[in-house]
Amino acid sequence: MASENLDDWVRPRPTAAQRRADVWTGLAVAAVAVVNLFLARRSGFYELPHRAALAEQICWVLATTLPLVVRRSHPDVVAVLISIAFVGGQFRGSQEQQVTTGVLFAAIYTLGAWGRHRNRSRFLRLGIIVGMFGWLVLSFVIFSRELGDPAERASLAFNALVVNTVFFAFCHLMGDAVWNGARQRHELEEQAAELREAQTLVAERAVLGERVRIARELHDVVAHHVSVMGIQASAARRAMDKDPARSRTALTAVEEGARTAVDELRRMLGALHSPAAGTEAQDVVPNAGIDRLPEITDRARDAGLTVRYAVYGDPVPLPESLSQAAYRIVQEAVTNTLKHAHAKALDVRVRYLSGELELDVTDDGRGSSTSDGGLGLVGMRERVAVHDGALEHGPHPDGGYRVRARFPYQAGVVL
Structure with a gap:
């Protein structure tokens, strides 16, 4: 319900179509990352003395990207695995850092948008972000001699700090926004379901009320005439031999009562078929007063x-x-x-x-x-x-x- 605490809501698991899309997306990103690794090595990007061998770099790239195949099914596990693989790849000098950096941001966003346990998701994202900034500082300390003169290192460190702050904040806030949107859709769906239930209940009550009204009108319109006809028929039977004139009078009354009952019943059924029927102010027999x-x-x-x-x-x-x-x-x-x-x-x-x-x-x-x-x-x-x-x-x-x-x-x- 809308009045519930947001932390009490658990987002439903992804659909089969969403899981299939994640598998294809993860495989495609892994393939692009491997291709980008070869391009980076060929062009000399991130050419560091301590870089790992090609086979090891491919393993780090795959370890960082392939967890995306289950990113919405297990967002917390995926975020942790990608963060560890990302740090490990950088520590070992992997030359593919463009796609894997984007994968890290995607994992943090997915954890915010699809984390089923809100408090755990929130603390885990903050822990990963703090850990990444810690690794950023540590990497500058470890590899500072390989980054050029002090002015260049300072400029690079400031740039990395600003860029990473903007990207991490964006991923964190975007994940919250998507989760809140899903929460609001859930509330709207619940309200719509409650509205449909209420409409069904109102319709059922209306049908029941109409049945009671029809039964009451049938009772009022027909029962009176039928009762009189029964009494008059009984009187006619008893007077058949002793008083034929009285018997004929009673039978005439029965005939008139039957005709009146049929006429009023026909009027009532006509009123029930009318679109305006059903209001209490309009009686089914319009001349009954x-x-x-x-x-x-x-x-x-x-x-x-x-x-x-x-x-x-x-x-x-x-x-x-x-x-x-x-x-x-x-x-x-x-x-x-x-x-x-x-x-x-x-x-x-x-x-x-x-x-x-x-x-x-x-x-x-x-x-x-x-x-x-x-x-x-x-x-x-x-x-x-x-x-x-x-x-x-x-x-x-x-x-x-x-x-x-x-x-x-x-x-x-x-x-």
């Missing part, structure tokens, strides 16, 4: 209940979402009465109070079927909660069951 409550009570009356429906107070325009929520709550309460309460009478009251709408549905049955885990009660609670209302449900003191919901609203505000 508080003005349609008499239709619910009429169906309950057709099912054989004695229904009393009354509106108290002066009706006021309500926001569309609130009107739809009121319709669904009354619908669910009446459905529960029809399905489970075995009631004979139903009382539905709508009260327009000062800044508050109250819905009161009471039956004289044996009690509620709406359990705390029921989908119908969950839907009621959600609709009430959306509008900052309050829901009460439970046995009525005079017998039966009561559902009462209160919704606050601002007079004159219609959305």
Whole structure:
């Protein structure tokens, strides 16, 4: 994570492609260094009395350059081996110093950029740099007589000190910069992965929420009509022989309920396929509102209940979402009465109070079927909660069951 200490991060090992590139690079540099050794000997560069034989010089050149084939896989070991070989080659008078010097700088840079243990990498680089400056001073002391007059030696020493300081500092800082860049890329990749996980979780929650919403709407839209149809079909069966006229009336009600259920189900499915579907403010049945409550009570009356429906107070325009929520709550309460309460009478009251709408549905049955885990009660609670209302449900003191919901609203505000 971005908040972690940088020293706690371990850079991943190089990829297979990077390791192959290192092998070819190391072999190519070794070949160039050997060729450059022959050119230096032929031109007389670094022609010192104590120079080693050609075979030994080739060995020192290879010992200095070939470790590059694993420079990113084992940067600490490579840096140490190249440093030792570089000093050994110079001590033995190797005439190839151009390519091998560049190899030494590359090894220090690679250790800074690819060292997997940050503290060890840092101290090892500093140790190599200090050791190289120590060798620089020692070489001037050992070979000072072979470098010309004192003024020439002083000038050469100053030049070597400045050049080496610049190059070592550049390699050290560049290695840190590359390592920090890799660290930042790692952080960005982690953040991107976390973002993808969060997006996946949000999408899963959205799908789950949509499934719950569809299930709730199916329950609200279809269950009410199917329940009424079942009760009316049962009444028609019982009255088939004794009262054919009543049986025909009940079957007609079943037919109308089935037609209404299919129509509302078709509307709901159409709304679910619509790109704008899914918002809480838009109900799947656009005309379901508080003005349609008499239709619910009429169906309950057709099912054989004695229904009393009354509106108290002066009706006021309500926001569309609130009107739809009121319709669904009354619908669910009446459905529960029809399905489970075995009631004979139903009382539905709508009260327009000062800044508050109250819905009161009471039956004289044996009690509620709406359990705390029921989908119908969950839907009621959600609709009430959306509008900052309050829901009460439970046995009525005079017998039966009561559902009462209160919704606050601002007079004159219609959305």
